[in-house]
Amino acid sequence: MARAVLASDDSDLADVDTHRGGDVIIRTSDLTKVYPGMDRPAVDKLNLEVRRGEIFGLLGPNGAGKTTTAGMLTTMVIPTSGGAVVGGIDVVNQPALAKQAIGVVPQQNTLDRALTVWENLYFHGRFFGMSAGDSRTAADELLEEFHLARWGKAPVMALSGGMAQRLMVARAILHKPEIIFLDEPTAGLDPQSRLALWEILLRLHAGGQTILLTTHYMEEADQLCDRVAIMDHGHILALDTPEGLKAGIEADTIVSLHATGDLTKLARSLSRRRVVTNVVELDGELRVHVKGAADALPAVLETVDKSGSRLNDLTVHEPTLETVFINLTGKELRD
Amino acid sequence: MATATTEVVTAPTTATIPQYKGAELGRSTVQASRSAFAGLLLRDLTVLKKNLKEFLPRTILQPFLLVFVFLYVFPTIGQGIGSGGGVAGESTFATVLVAGVVGLSIMFQGIQAVALPMVQEFGYTREIEDRVLAPMPVSLVSIEKIVSGAIQGLIAALIVFPIAAVVHSKDIHIHLQVHWIQLFVMIPLACIMCSSLGMTFGTRFDPRTVPMLFGVIVIPMTFLGGTYYAWTALSPVKLAGWSWLQTLVLVNPLIYVTEGFRAALTPSHHMHLYVIYPVLIGFCALFLWQGLLGFRRRVLS
Numbered sequence: 001m002a003r004a005v006l007a008s009d010d011s012d013l014a015d016v017d018t019h020r021g022g023d024v025i026i027r028t029s030d031l032t033k034v035y036p037g038m039d040r041p042a043v044d045k046l047n048l049e050v051r052r053g054e055i056f057g058l059l060g061p062n063g064a065g066k067t068t069t070a071g072m073l074t075t076m077v078i079p080t081s082g083g084a085v086v087g088g089i090d091v092v093n094q095p096a097l098a099k100q101a102i103g104v105v106p107q108q109n110t111l112d113r114a115l116t117v118w119e120n121l122y123f124h125g126r127f128f129g130m131s132a133g134d135s136r137t138a139a140d141e142l143l144e145e146f147h148l149a150r151w152g153k154a155p156v157m158a159l160s161g162g163m164a165q166r167l168m169v170a171r172a173i174l175h176k177p178e179i180i181f182l183d184e185p186t187a188g189l190d191p192q193s194r195l196a197l198w199e200i201l202l203r204l205h206a207g208g209q210t211i212l213l214t215t216h217y218m219e220e221a222d223q224l225c226d227r228v229a230i231m232d233h234g235h236i237l238a239l240d241t242p243e244g245l246k247a248g249i250e251a252d253t254i255v256s257l258h259a260t261g262d263l264t265k266l267a268r269s270l271s272r273r274r275v276v277t278n279v280v281e282l283d284g285e286l287r288v289h290v291k292g293a294a295d296a297l298p299a300v301l302e303t304v305d306k307s308g309s310r311l312n313d314l315t316v317h318e319p320t321l322e323t324v325f326i327n328l329t330g331k332e333l334r335d
Numbered sequence: 336m337a338t339a340t341t342e343v344v345t346a347p348t349t350a351t352i353p354q355y356k357g358a359e360l361g362r363s364t365v366q367a368s369r370s371a372f373a374g375l376l377l378r379d380l381t382v383l384k385k386n387l388k389e390f391l392p393r394t395i396l397q398p399f400l401l402v403f404v405f406l407y408v409f410p411t412i413g414q415g416i417g418s419g420g421g422v423a424g425e426s427t428f429a430t431v432l433v434a435g436v437v438g439l440s441i442m443f444q445g446i447q448a449v450a451l452p453m454v455q456e457f458g459y460t461r462e463i464e465d466r467v468l469a470p471m472p473v474s475l476v477s478i479e480k481i482v483s484g485a486i487q488g489l490i491a492a493l494i495v496f497p498i499a500a501v502v503h504s505k506d507i508h509i510h511l512q513v514h515w516i517q518l519f520v521m522i523p524l525a526c527i528m529c530s531s532l533g534m535t536f537g538t539r540f541d542p543r544t545v546p547m548l549f550g551v552i553v554i555p556m557t558f559l560g561g562t563y564y565a566w567t568a569l570s571p572v573k574l575a576g577w578s579w580l581q582t583l584v585l586v587n588p589l590i591y592v593t594e595g596f597r598a599a600l601t602p603s604h605h606m607h608l609y610v611i612y613p614v615l616i617g618f619c620a621l622f623l624w625q626g627l628l629g630f631r632r633r634v635l636s
Contacts, residue, residue, distance in 0.1 A: 035636070071636070074468070075468075076464070076467070076468075076634070076635060076636070077635070077636050078635055078636070087360075094364070095472070095473075096364045096367065096368060096470055096471050096472045097363075097364050097367070097470070099367075099468055099469065099470040099471075100358065100360055100361070100362065100367055100470040101360060102468075104465075104468055106461070106464055108461050108464075110460070110461050110462050110463075110464045110465050111462070111465075112378075112462050112465065113460060113462060114382040114385070114386070115378070115381075115382070119381070123374060123377070123378045123381075124465070125358070126370075126373075126374035126377060126378070127370075127371050127374040127375060127378075127466070127469035127470070128358035128367075128370075128371070128374075128469070128470060129358055129359060129362060129366070129367055129370035129371065129374075129470070130356070130357070130358050134355060134356050134357075137355045137356075138355040138356075138357070141354075141355050171465070174357070175357050175358035176357025176358060176360075178360070
């Protein structure tokens, strides 16, 4: 599945670039987009490297600039400044050439409603210069692979949301692109369809496919991605493996407290405890980051008790990427 | 429907990726564009073939009704239209109308085969996005749509012309005189101009404003586009000695199409060819430019 980088005369950036194993397949340099009439950039001087064969996630709330970033990398959004190279091709200056190397699963259902399920795949192959025979074989095999074979002759409007999404993924990989982009691939899908799609992506990943996805579901980033860039307001705030990001907050447990009383005072007292590494106040709730869980809980409870606050509810969980995001921005992902 | 989503998906480690031959990467832009253009055209023609049962009635019905009412019903009930009345007048009118109906059909294909699908795709379905991602410059995607609309205009003209020439009351004699060279110049010019016009409209109207497109632009264009009368015959419509209608309709691109077909198909009086062809070429260039620009603006941000 993995393909060699295209001829290097196109760009000096196409040289094999070994960076912790995989060569770089996407590189952006100060990539910036300012939409007309907006006072601040949607994407602000983004410098990003994606390695061949990895699942790379852009995680952030709505409006963080993820979709704009994916749009610029897939030639649909024209950058205001900066550059991007995908599969060795400059997407800004050679968009028509770059489109050969990419497959795209957009946020919205863009299946061709005038065609059947099978024809959607067949014509996609023809658009990419595959022969009639190859396109036919590819459409047949992918429908089989994606459990859509019995829907081949159906109009695409007959598909459920999950099936339509699977068909869009099949369409995106049909021409065997070097990299596929998925924009919020599971937004609006029921949990079962989401799991099915995750399985598909992991399978493609196992086959060596490079995948870039944008998401605002932290579970998605956590479960699927080799590396995650956390974005907000057009900037990357942190970039690492999900484990690395979570390890970066220096806590092994998060204690969420609902209490009545002076929360600010309570937060101050809590943060003086040795086991507590950070306290975040969020919507009348305290998120206490603690290290060394065994002694931590009694210490937290003791502090609450001494402060004169009354504890209403307490939950304990491991740090998630959401915790990382809250730590970085002071707000939740889904607001 | 929901059953499909509950299928057991094979575990990642045991799965195989299909081994078919994918697209050849690293082709030149010219190579990739050529095959992508052919692929898009093939897609449009396949859709046209599938939708013949919609294409045929929408193409045939309006011109058929026009000639049926004007050239069959009216003369039959003694309400014929034509200068001076009588069979001679009715025959003259019939000759004028044949060319008008052919021009009108081509214009309607521009609207129906290009403008309306574009409005729909840009308005809510966004289907066009996948075709825009085909490995070719964005402008070629819109040119392909214009070419496919032009082909549909040509097919419409070929279907409508015999109908317009045949459906009339038995007393009427349509004077046809086909100038083949003029016809071969007119057909591509008219088809491309109308299809580009469709692209210009299709990228500027949204589903909410489409009724405006018909009510305020298309209907006046057809009534003032020389379908029912020759442009040369408009000079008596005067205000203070000025043939105002004859002058004003010159902004209407359809008038050059109907006059061009009048010249190519009949011996009737028509606007001078030295005017018709350059103006049509000018409108082609204008609408192509505006259509391509509009398309680019709608798909890229």
